[in-house]
Amino acid sequence: MDQIQAMRIFVRVVEAGTFTRAADSLSLPKATVTKHVQALEERLRVKLLNRTTRRVTVTPDGAAYYDRTVRLLTDLDDIEASMTNARANPRGRLRIDVGTSVAQLLIIPHLAEFHARYPDIQVDLGVSDRIVDLISDNVDCVIRGGELSDQSLVARRIGNLEFITVASPDYLARKGTPSHPLEIEEKHTSLLYFSPHSGRHYPLEFRQGTESIDISGPYQLSVNEANAYVASLVAGLGIGQVTSYQAERHLQNGTLVQLLPEWTQPLLPVYVVYPPNRHLSAKVRAFVDWAAELFQREEHLQRKA
Template identity: 75%
Template structure:
């Protein structure tokens, strides 16, 4: 039995929660995954996993073994990386997940630069506004906006996104230009965003001198994907709040007009996030550093 492979397989089953998901992520037959774990249990003479028809759970001995195995595998990978100069030339397949607007406006247009720097890294790029389970979905790192809820993950803050309230010239010609946020509660149509996961509807938010005003009651349209949200505002559906990054081209072309500049919304922090057991990976480090550099040099992404 290849003990290192068996340890990797066991760790993936623990992280994925099922033999089927682990087999899919490892691109191995399910029978092979089962065989590796069984051989490991026989070698150790302990039960590592409790198996049910739907899910596996780790035993007390299995949890202790997993913690030490993850550290050992990370040290082993780091040792191999240093011996093969992988730090200078990172290699392997990298699974990254980013939001739809960030993918369209930042990552994909600049991805050729990353590939030129690191030609031996192959990227699987997931694009979605949904929250990803990094461990369960076997994702190496994500770029996400908003405060982090899972404190067990490693996060590096790389930017802040500023928001701007906008509408089309045609919409303003028909409905008038508001001078105060409260005017949006009647006589205006607004476009809001709702979470594709929690279904929470986010109001338009305005801040000034400690005063906070939220407007959502008369939302004419609510959208759960950021590119579709921007297109809805550009199509004249109503007043919305988008990032300056999303708004830039539309403002320059005269397709949108900035409103209520004295009532900004607080900036949204942006993080690149990865599981703690992957902190030694050369390919993850390469992408994290590249993403931080990409965001830092963009004039519309204030740092803080």
């Protein structure tokens, strides 16, 4: 038995929660994963995992072994990186997850630049607006907007998103142009965004000095994906709020019109986030630094309160 490989497989099973998901993420047969964990238990003469038909959980001995194994494997990876010049030439498979609008407008258009700089990194790019569990989903890092709820993760703030209120010329021709946020509630149709994770609807927010107004309707449509939300606005389905970065080309070509510019919305911080046990990975560091550099170039993503 390759003990190091068995340790890596055990860590992946703990993080994934099932042998099947661990096997899929490692591109190994499930039987191979099971065999290595069983061999590891036989070698250590302790039970590391409790197995059920749907999920595995760690035993107290397994939890202690997992904690020490993660630290050992991280140190081992760091030693190999320093000895093989991987810091200067990072390599390997990098699993990233980003929001749909960030993927479409920023990451994908510039990804060739990243590949040119780091030709030995293979990128698995997940694109969604759902909340990703970095550990169980085996993701190296994510880019997300909003304050972080999981304080165990490592986060680097790389920008701020400014929201503006917009509608299509066709909608305004039919419904008129509001001169105050309360007119949206009284005479117009709001286009709302709802969380793909919790289903919560987010109101349209308006701030001017000490005055604060939230508009939650009336609405005929709510959407849980950023690009579909913008498409719905362009189609004239209501008044909504998008980031200035999303709206830029639509404002320039006239498919969207900014409304109530004297009313502002709270800035949304953007972070690149990764698990603490992967902070020494050269490939993760390469992407984090590149993403921060990419965001710094964009004026719309660096607004200050």
